[in-house]
Amino acid sequence: xxxRTGSIGDTLTLLSLRGWAFIVFxxxxxxxxxxxxxxxxxxxxxxxxxxxFSLTWYEQVFADPMIRRGLVNxxxxxxxVAPLSTAIGFLAAYVxxxxxxxxxxxxxxxxSLPPTVxxxxxxxxxxxxxxxxxLSGTLFGIIAAHVVISAPFAMVLIRMRLxxxxxxxxAAAWNLGAxxxxxxxxxxxxxxxPAILASIFITAAVSFDEFMIAWFxxxxxxxxxxxxxxxxxxxxxxxxxxxxxxxxxxxxxxxILAQALAFRSKAGRR
Amino acid sequence: MMSQKHxxxxxxxxxxxxLIGAPSLIWQLVFFLLPxxxxxxxxxWSVRNFRLQPDFTLANWTMxxxxxxxxxxxxxxxSISMITAAIAAVAAFPVAYLIxxxxxxxxxxxxxxxxxxxxxxxxxxxxxxxxxxxSPSGLINSALIGVGLSPITVLNTPxxxxxxxxxxxxxxxxxxxxxxxxxxxxxxxxxxxxxxxGKFRTVISIIIPSARVGLVIxxxxxxxxxxxxxxxxxxxxxxxxxxxSILMADQVKSGNHWPRASVVAMTMIFTLxxxxxxxxxxxxxxxxR
Numbered sequence: 001x002x003x004r005t006g007s008i009g010d011t012l013t014l015l016s017l018r019g020w021a022f023i024v025f026x027x028x029x030x031x032x033x034x035x036x037x038x039x040x041x042x043x044x045x046x047x048x049x050x051x052x053f054s055l056t057w058y059e060q061v062f063a064d065p066m067i068r069r070g071l072v073n074x075x076x077x078x079x080x081v082a083p084l085s086t087a088i089g090f091l092a093a094y095v096x097x098x099x100x101x102x103x104x105x106x107x108x109x110x111x112s113l114p115p116t117v118x119x120x121x122x123x124x125x126x127x128x129x130x131x132x133x134x135l136s137g138t139l140f141g142i143i144a145a146h147v148v149i150s151a152p153f154a155m156v157l158i159r160m161r162l163x164x165x166x167x168x169x170x171a172a173a174w175n176l177g178a179x180x181x182x183x184x185x186x187x188x189x190x191x192x193x194p195a196i197l198a199s200i201f202i203t204a205a206v207s208f209d210e211f212m213i214a215w216f217x218x219x220x221x222x223x224x225x226x227x228x229x230x231x232x233x234x235x236x237x238x239x240x241x242x243x244x245x246x247x248x249x250x251x252x253x254x255x256i257l258a259q260a261l262a263f264r265s266k267a268g269r270r
Numbered sequence: 271m272m273s274q275k276h277x278x279x280x281x282x283x284x285x286x287x288x289l290i291g292a293p294s295l296i297w298q299l300v301f302f303l304l305p306x307x308x309x310x311x312x313x314x315w316s317v318r319n320f321r322l323q324p325d326f327t328l329a330n331w332t333m334x335x336x337x338x339x340x341x342x343x344x345x346x347x348x349s350i351s352m353i354t355a356a357i358a359a360v361a362a363f364p365v366a367y368l369i370x371x372x373x374x375x376x377x378x379x380x381x382x383x384x385x386x387x388x389x390x391x392x393x394x395x396x397x398x399x400x401x402x403x404x405s406p407s408g409l410i411n412s413a414l415i416g417v418g419l420s421p422i423t424v425l426n427t428p429x430x431x432x433x434x435x436x437x438x439x440x441x442x443x444x445x446x447x448x449x450x451x452x453x454x455x456x457x458x459x460x461x462x463x464x465x466x467x468g469k470f471r472t473v474i475s476i477i478i479p480s481a482r483v484g485l486v487i488x489x490x491x492x493x494x495x496x497x498x499x500x501x502x503x504x505x506x507x508x509x510x511x512x513x514x515s516i517l518m519a520d521q522v523k524s525g526n527h528w529p530r531a532s533v534v535a536m537t538m539i540f541t542l543x544x545x546x547x548x549x550x551x552x553x554x555x556x557x558x559r
Contacts, residue, residue, distance in 0.1 A: 031399035118498025129305035244395030
């Protein structure tokens with residue numbers, strides 16, 4: 001693009017655009033920065049100036065048996081949700097990539113729509129249904145619900161990778177006498193490995209952070225985000241910041257791992 | 271012999287397809303579609319002596335649809351979601367434009383990476399931070415008093431809820447708008463510039479029309495997210511006035527009246543479907559110029 005040299009008006013526009021963007025980014029990131037900063041603040045009441053560095057709130061978080069139980073539940077749920085939703089998402093993506101059949105649009109709609117339903121509605125639907133079949137209040141109930149909303153993310157991630165698999169490669173494997181299962185095992189899954197790993201991390205992060213559905217159905221088996229909601233209903237507590245920072249660090253690690261894997265796979269293709 | 275082998279090969283292939291296709295179908299049927307269908311059925315059930323009973327009554331529908339508290343909650347939820355979507359779309363556009371058209375690819379990648387971070391940061395904790403910022407003796411009011419202005423009351427008002435809705439929707443709206451703007455044909459923009467069309471006029475008459483579908487989708491998503499959110503109106507709006515999501519949660523958590531909560535859920539689903547349909551029609555409708 002030909003850059004016309006510095007009309008004053010354009011410089012001013014650019015400056016005000018940057019100024020506005022700065023304000024919007026400050027609005028988005030101030031709560032996150034404040035969360036991390038006040039989690040290390042010695043003072044109970046979050047105000048400036050900062051009262052000094054302290055790990056008190058982290059100690060309190062780990063000393064609280066209910067928070068510890070919430071953390072364990074969240075980890076157990078995420079550990080189950082990640083491989084399950086990735087497997088289900090992979091298979092749905094492979095169906096989309098491989099087969100043509102009547103009703104495929106419906107099939108794919110069912111496989112991709114769950115995240116578009118507001119979580120508060122999902123929560124009530126899951127509660128009434130799971131309550132009826134005796135699943136609400138169990139960890140498996142939470143896992144089942146989280147797989148529903150996470151599998152579509154895995155499906156999309158893996159579907160993008162499958163789109164890069166040329167149509168000839170599977171055909172070549174079949175011509176060489178490999179059955180469909182062998183082709184899937186020896187060709188398709190290795191090719192999708194980076195996307196599969198990435199979606200294991202992403203779905204774990206989605207599940208680990210989900211609070212609304214779990215709030216409705218977890219009953220006595222609270223997950224960590226549900227515990228946070230309970231703390232929010234009480235009074236000011238910097239423990240919320242400490243938990244938030246811990247969850248944030250965990251999720252970001254998972255996302256960065258996923259990103260690194262996706263990136264490596266792109267570089268590897270060249 | 272040969273045809274028999276062929277037939278068994280085809281049966282193998284079919285079994286393969288069924289086994290591959292089944293898990294997603296079964297899981298989403300059982301744990302997604304069935305609960306939603308059950309929710310529809312639930313709207314016709316009754317509650318007697320605090321116990322849920324299978325029934326076929328329209329009582330829940332008439333009760334909720336005629337209730338003053340439902341109507342005002344519906345109007346409030348709908349209007350504040352529209353306001354959220356409008357503010358988010360307008361506030362995000364200059365940012366998306368800057369990132370898509372005026373920054374280097376490296377800066378663009380970095381800022382888009384930053385915008386993903388909020389999705390993996392607990393919303394309740396971010397809302398808690400906002401509570402602290404806007405509390406009567408919080409940072410915002412201290413700053414206002416510091417420069418000689420009078421303090422403002424944001425918590426437990428609709429403006430508080432709006433702050434929460436924007437916290438929730440802004441990152442998504444900016445990202446969607448960047449995607450929309452990145453899809454605009456750069457040669458068209460350059461041609462407009464070469465024809466001495468000013469930067470501002472190019473935005474109005476070239477960029478916005480060509481990115482219309484994506485821009486409308488960003489508005490629609492902001493509406494959908496705000497309409498269903500429970501955290502912002504509860505913890506920043508102080509459920510004052512209550513939204514549909516708060517009505518639902520209350521009916522379930524304290525009222526223990528699941529059928530009525532299901533009716534509220536149905537009205538939300540209908541509204542969202544109608545809005546999406548209308549907005550998508552608007553987005554695609556006039557494209558055949």
